[in-house]
Amino acid sequence: MAVTLMKGNEAIGEAAIIAGCRHYFGYPITPQNELPAYMSMRLPKVGGTFLQAESEVAAINMVLGASAAGARVMTSSSSPGVSLKMEGISYLSGAELPAVVVNMMRGGPGLGNIAGAQGDYFQAVKGGGHGDYHCIVLAPNGVQELADLTVKAFDLADQYRIVVIILGDGFIGQMSEPITLPAPSGRVFDKSAWMLSGATGRDPHVIASMRLAPDDALAHLNARLQDKYRVIEKAECMWEKSQADDAEFLLVGFGLSARICRSSVSALRKAGVRAGLFRPITLWPFPSGELARAAAGKKKILVVEMNAGQMVEDVRLSVLSSVPVDFLGTLGGVTPSVDEIVERVRSYAR
Amino acid sequence: MPVETLQEKLVYGRPQVLADVPNHYCPGCGHGIIHKLLAQCIDELGIQQTTILVAPVGCSVLAYNYIKVDGCEAAHGRAPAVATGIKRVHPEATVIAYQGDGDLLAIGTAETIHAANRGEKITVIFVNNAIYGMTGGQMAPTTLQAQKTKTSPYGRNPADVGYPIRACELINTLDAPVFIERCAVSSVKGILKTKRAIMKGLRNQVEKKGYSFIEILSMCPTGWGMEPREAAAWVDSDMTPVFPLGNLRDR
Numbered sequence: 001m002a003v004t005l006m007k008g009n010e011a012i013g014e015a016a017i018i019a020g021c022r023h024y025f026g027y028p029i030t031p032q033n034e035l036p037a038y039m040s041m042r043l044p045k046v047g048g049t050f051l052q053a054e055s056e057v058a059a060i061n062m063v064l065g066a067s068a069a070g071a072r073v074m075t076s077s078s079s080p081g082v083s084l085k086m087e088g089i090s091y092l093s094g095a096e097l098p099a100v101v102v103n104m105m106r107g108g109p110g111l112g113n114i115a116g117a118q119g120d121y122f123q124a125v126k127g128g129g130h131g132d133y134h135c136i137v138l139a140p141n142g143v144q145e146l147a148d149l150t151v152k153a154f155d156l157a158d159q160y161r162i163v164v165i166i167l168g169d170g171f172i173g174q175m176s177e178p179i180t181l182p183a184p185s186g187r188v189f190d191k192s193a194w195m196l197s198g199a200t201g202r203d204p205h206v207i208a209s210m211r212l213a214p215d216d217a218l219a220h221l222n223a224r225l226q227d228k229y230r231v232i233e234k235a236e237c238m239w240e241k242s243q244a245d246d247a248e249f250l251l252v253g254f255g256l257s258a259r260i261c262r263s264s265v266s267a268l269r270k271a272g273v274r275a276g277l278f279r280p281i282t283l284w285p286f287p288s289g290e291l292a293r294a295a296a297g298k299k300k301i302l303v304v305e306m307n308a309g310q311m312v313e314d315v316r317l318s319v320l321s322s323v324p325v326d327f328l329g330t331l332g333g334v335t336p337s338v339d340e341i342v343e344r345v346r347s348y349a350r
Numbered sequence: 351m352p353v354e355t356l357q358e359k360l361v362y363g364r365p366q367v368l369a370d371v372p373n374h375y376c377p378g379c380g381h382g383i384i385h386k387l388l389a390q391c392i393d394e395l396g397i398q399q400t401t402i403l404v405a406p407v408g409c410s411v412l413a414y415n416y417i418k419v420d421g422c423e424a425a426h427g428r429a430p431a432v433a434t435g436i437k438r439v440h441p442e443a444t445v446i447a448y449q450g451d452g453d454l455l456a457i458g459t460a461e462t463i464h465a466a467n468r469g470e471k472i473t474v475i476f477v478n479n480a481i482y483g484m485t486g487g488q489m490a491p492t493t494l495q496a497q498k499t500k501t502s503p504y505g506r507n508p509a510d511v512g513y514p515i516r517a518c519e520l521i522n523t524l525d526a527p528v529f530i531e532r533c534a535v536s537s538v539k540g541i542l543k544t545k546r547a548i549m550k551g552l553r554n555q556v557e558k559k560g561y562s563f564i565e566i567l568s569m570c571p572t573g574w575g576m577e578p579r580e581a582a583a584w585v586d587s588d589m590t591p592v593f594p595l596g597n598l599r600d601r
Contacts, residue, residue, distance in 0.1 A: 023438060049438045053431070054464035061428035061461070065404070065435020068422050073435070091425050196420040196436060198400040198443050206414045208405075208423035 003180055008143045009034035009076075009173040011181075012102055012166065013042060015150035016074050018184050021100070022048035023073040025062035027055055029081040030114045031170035032104035036076065056081040060088030060101070067097040068207040070195030072154050076102035078170065079120050080111060083128075089163050090129030094209025094221070098157035100150070101135070102166045104173035107333030115333025116170030116256060121310035124165045125284045132222055134229050135163040136236065137283040139254040143177035149281075151182045158189035160232055167283060169306065171256050171335070229285075237290065238281035243269065244294050247276030249345050250323075252291070252315050253304040254280050257336065261304050264341035271342070273349050283311065288318035300348050301325045304336055365389035367398050367418045374412065376483075378578025380568025381409060383535045384477060385416050387545045388446070391552050392419065401444045402436050404429045408450035409483040427458020430465035433472045444555045445472045452482045455491040455515050462517070466561055469526030473551040473562045476517055479570040480589060487573040491515045494592055499573070514592055518565050522598045528560035530598040534567035536585035540595075550600070559601070567593055 006014070013035050016024070024039040036052065043050040053059035059075050066073040077085060082103045092099050105120045107113040122128075124137045136156050140146040146168060153164040196205055211217035240258075243265055244250060251261040258279040268275035278294045280287050295301055301323050303312040312327045319325065328344055330336045364370060368389035375381045392401055398419060405413040407426035414421025424432040429447035437445045447465075454462050454476050465472065481499055482488040489502040492514045496505035506514075518532045529551055533544035544566055551562035567589050569581040576584060 023435070025435065051434070051438065054460050057428070058431040058434075058461050058464065061425060061431035062435035062438075064424075064428075065422065065432035065437075066439045067435070068432070069402075069436045069439035071439040087425055088428075091423070095423065196402050196422055197440055198402060199418075199420050200399040204414075204418050204420050206421045206423075208414070208421075210411065210423060212412075 003178045005176055005178050006143055007034055007174065007176045008146050008168065009104065010038045011143045011147040011179060012076070012150050013038035015147040015182055016100070016154070017042055017046055018182060019072065019151045019154040020184065021072040021074050021154060022046065023066045023071045024048070024075065025051050025053050025059040025066070025073070026075050026077065027053050027059050027081060029078045031106055031116065032076050032078050032102065032173050034173070035102065056084035057087060060085040063099050064088055064092055064097060067092065067099050068095070068196050070191045070197060072158070074100040074102065076104070078104045078106045079108050082120065082123070086129040089135065090131055090133060091209055092163050093129070093133035093135065093225070094131060095207050096161040097207065098161050099163050100153045100157055100166065101163055102168070105167065105169040113333050114170060116172065116306070116335070117333045118169055118255060118257060118306040119310070120167065121283065121305070121307060124167050125286070125314070133225060134284050135165045136160070136232065136285070137165045137167050139167050139281060139283050140172065141255050141258045141279065142172065143175060144179040146172065147179055148182050151185055155185050155187050156236065160228060162228070162232070167255065169256050233285040236282060237285050237287040239287040239290050240279040240281060241294055242277040242279070244276035244278055246274055248274045248299045249348060250276050250278055250295055250298045250301045251304060251341070251345070252278045252301055254283060254311060257304045257306055260336050260338060261341065263338045264345070267338055267342050268345055271346070273345060275345055280311070286314045286318070288314070291315065291318045292322070295319045295323045298323050302328060302341070302345060304328045304341060306330050306335060365393045367392050369416050369418050371416070373416055375409065376572040378569055378571035378581055379409070380479065380535045380566070381477065383541060384475070384544070384566055384568065385413065387541065387548055388475065389417055390545065391549045392417070394549070395552055395556060397444050397552065397556065400442065401446065402440070404433045404436070404445065404447045406449040406453040408453050410448055410450060410477065411484065413448050427453050427456070428461055429453065429458065430461040430470070430472070430474065434465055434470050437470060437472050441471070444552055447472055447474045449474065449476055450483070451478045451480065451490040451492040455517055463520070466521045466527050466563060467524045469561045471555055471558060471560055473555055474564070475548065475551070476563065476565045477568050478517070478565055478593065479568045479573065480514070481570050481573040483570050483573045492593070494588060516593060518563065518598050521563050526561055527563055527599060528601040529554055529562035532565040532567070532593060532595050532598070534585050534590065534595055536567065536569060536582040565593070
């Protein structure tokens with residue numbers, strides 16, 4: 001396969017088209033504007049629909065309509081815009097509709113700034129919208145993985161009838177790297193049992209999250225959702241381990257932080273400190289079991305995030321008190337440096 | 351004439367797509383009439399198998415239980431956005447957004463205006479009863495001046511909360527819509543006119559013409575604290591001066 005130089009945001013767009021996505025609805029916000037621009041250029045050429053919505057709220061509800069109609073559909077935004085999409089994400093989850101939502105995170109809270117950040121972990125992983133639901137959350141750490149995981153995201157969404165969030169950040173979205181475009185997965189999902197297409201030769205279908213009667217109807221829906229989430233937790237955890245087996249100190253990070261951790265591991269190894277990396281690729285489901293196994297016997301875990309400490313809570317829940325967990329975070333769109341990570345780990349060794 | 355030679359001829363019956371189930375609407379509510387008209391039009395156009403109905407949040411939140419076509423829930427105010435998504439996937443389908451006044455003109459104003467402005471090839475049926483019925487009778491964007499509701503207990507005061515919004519006139523400022531009409535289901539004559547407007551709005555989709563908007567003034571006896579007959583009279587006496595009936599556009 002040919003190697004192409006692509007920007008992260010554009011790689012998502014091309015990968016989505018490879019995955020069969022022909023409908024995109026979005027609203028401009030920095031730092032993900034290359035993606036809607038790319039879709040507006042490419043989708044009409046492949047018989048698809050690009051629509052710039054009047055708001056993020058409208059965009060996610062257009063996604064809901066298109067998904068209910070059986071299409072592979074995507075929207076993208078950055079932190080403040082994703083907050084607006086939370087209403088629709090909750091409705092999509094309740095109605096068990098597949099969709100792919102990209103969040104190229106920027107500094108928050110509020111309008112924040114336009115630098116890359118990781119402050120939306122809680123929002124993506126712990127809920128964000130109302131009600132008991134989960135989205136599958138994928139955290140790519142480079143342009144190749146952005147493209148590969150985009151193709152996978154559409155399959156996961158269709159397989160489980162769930163919202164899949166691709167949680168990147170402004171830096172990942174903006175960086176250009178040589179990549180090999182992924183191939184289509186070839187998987188086919190039959191939506192004929194539930195999708196809306198007009199009740200030709202069948203009883204009408206209804207797509208709704210509301211359950212009023214009987215009294216326990218909503219409890220049953222929720223129980224089914226929870227059963228589905230347990231299956232996903234078992235089947236779909238993804239992670240990467242690097243130089244972890246013989247390590248005394250384990251660095252844990254996702255996305256861009258994990259890249260910086262990887263460089264830090266190399267620097268530490270050169271300095272004679274046995275450090276390793278554990279990188280969750282799915283943030284929900286969180287690879288707790290695998291992390292606990294990787295962490296067994298380590299002297300210390302250092303969690304590095306571009307926030308005030310969000311994933312670190314899941315790391316602590318995974319290892320409980322078996323290994324001490326330290327945290328290094330950068331705030332407001334600042335990236336951690338290799339030097340400060342190396343210095344922190346060397347302080348453990350001293 | 352001997353009785354046995356009489357021929358039976360059915361001149362009126364329940365529309366096929368109107369489900370034969372008890373509905374939850376209050377006595378004297380206009381939704382039942384409007385559902386029946388919509389069902390009649392779907393039957394008469396023969397589009398049962400190609401129609402997709404988007405239900406709002408409001409009293410008609412369960413509309414898909416009463417009209418037997420493919421149905422989709424929408425979050426409050428988002429029906430035009432959901433309908434847009436559906437229509438863009440199935441351009442051959444007849445997609446209807448059925449909405450109330452709070453849904454269409456308060457929380458969903460942006461979706462309303464922009465779907466109209468894009469000329470989405472959908473039909474919007476806007477039931478204006480000047481009140482939030484489902485939540486217990488709060489002030490709506492179309493509540494009349496001095497009208498008392500749960501959240502305007504001293505009467506709507508324009509100096510404080512503005513005047514009722516006229517949806518048809520607002521949409522009539524946009525270039526794309528092909529059909530805009532305001533009707534009322536407060537009289538037999540009005541019901542017949544409403545049916546013609548709905549029919550036109552649906553036919554515009556079948557003929558791939560464009561966006562149609564039908565506003566229907568309707569009764570909410572429970573929310574207004576009136577007897578059904580009184581409520582119908584109030585539509586004619588008090589609502590129509592503020593919301594004049596008639597066709598604003600038919601291309």
